[in-house]
Amino acid sequence: MNIGITGTGSYLPSIVTKNSDFENHDFLNEDGTPFKHPNEVIIQKFQGITGISERRYAADNLNTSKLAFFAAEKAITDAKIDKEELDYIIFAHNFGDVSISQSQGDALPSLATRVKHQLQIKNPKCVAYDLLFGCPGWIEGIIQAHAFIKSGIAKKCLVIGAETLSRIVDKHDRDSMIYSDGAGATIVEASENAGQILSHNSATYANEEAFFLFFGESYSKTAQDGTLYIKMYGRKIYEFAVTYVPQAMKDCLDKSGVPITEVKKIFIHQANEKMDEAIVKRFYKLFDMDMPDGIMPMSIEKLGNSSVATIPTLYDMVKNGKMENQSIKKGDVVIFASVGAGMNINAIVYRV
Known part of the structure; x- marks a missing residue:
């Protein structure tokens, strides 16, 4: 029996921010001095290097764990599983829930616990934990879920990658144009219908x-x-x-x-x-x-x-x-x- 992905889901925030929306930003060098070039040139060069023309930002009333919940619901439905059968919820992120009015991340309780709460999973043996591994966190979560299932201590895992980077960027840093918000979720299980790592x-x-x-x-x-x-x-x-x-x-x-x-x-x-x-x-x-x-x-x-x-x-x-x-x-x-x-x-x- 294979161990692999049987369901996927994603949530793309509704707010579209285009490069032109940064034309009035006060971009500065690291030492606080202004750039020699106007913003139109800075943005043009930025797009040429990164390929980014627009990005998605979460609505003010949503945070990372809520985006993850939306994606998780879709993955569970796609996999056609009973959520109560989940053995692990592994949530990869880096900054916790950052509310629009706050300047620090909130990860108490863990975001995985918050998703389990929002999914209304009653089973206490569904273990929920967060994974901080930088941008490769979702892949590392898949590797961990695979190991749990291969060792026999789990049968079904929910692996999530979600972030609201728009909440932790410096508006005076041109690199702020790179970052965006979103969530993706996957069900990993041992199944004849699963793919194979x-x-x-x-x-x-x-x-x-x-x-x-x-x-x-x-x-x-x-x-x-x-x-x-x-x-x-x-x-x-x-x-x-x-x-x-x-x-x-x-x-x-x-x-x-x-x-x-x-x-x-x-x-x-x-x-x-x-x-x-x-x-x-x-x-x-x-x-x-x-x-x-x-x-x-x-x-x-x-x-x-x-x-x-x-x-x-x-x-x-x-x-x-x-x-x-x-x-x-x-x-x-x-x-x-x-x-x-x-x-x-x-x-x-x-x-x-």
Whole structure:
């Protein structure tokens, strides 16, 4: 009996924020000085590098755990399971619930517990916990669910990736245009109808790479009131990702025994369009091949970077025919891969 994904669900927030909505922002350098170029030029260059033209933000009355609840309901329905049969709820996020009027994350109780509460699951043996692993958190949650089921201590798991990054960005930092909100959820179980995890690979680089993503003060010297925001060293992250992720993907594929020619899709964390393309091109170069057309579905243009939510939402969209010119079918071999804060890397080779 296979162990794999039997149901998927996603929630895309309703508020669409276009690049033009940032034209009146007061973007500053790290030292608080203004940029030499006008915002129109900054935004144009930003779109050329990241591929992002718009992103989704959650409505003011919603938070991360609520978005996750919406996605979880859909995944449970899609898998046609009884929610009371869930053994684990694994919730990957990074900042907890951040209300629109607050400046700090709330993770007490855990967001997984909040989702269980909203789902009204009565079974106390359904264990709910949060997973903080940067952007690769959803993939790591799938790996953990697979291990639980393979060891015999679980039969069905709900794995969620959700975030509201729009609540923790510095409006004076041009990188704030990257981030977005969203939620994706999956049911993992042992079933004849399930797909199959063929191999997986994870790593943490925590020496000089540990603080490539971090919490820091606003770039505006007049706005520094102790509130901290998500910050990153973008160039260092890019160099790290294109150096280490392709090899991690190759190691994972080699472990699976599947030839590269059988891979139909690569679902990579939607971090930055040029970076993702560079990663996948270098991955194929390790096999002395060119990157095939259409191998890498991309949602970042319209959805931005929602961290742990990018891959499960993307997979749900492609699986359900919601992305033009992209599809998968039963038996296809795909790769999930991500890189993020930690710095963490992981990958899964999966037969749909």
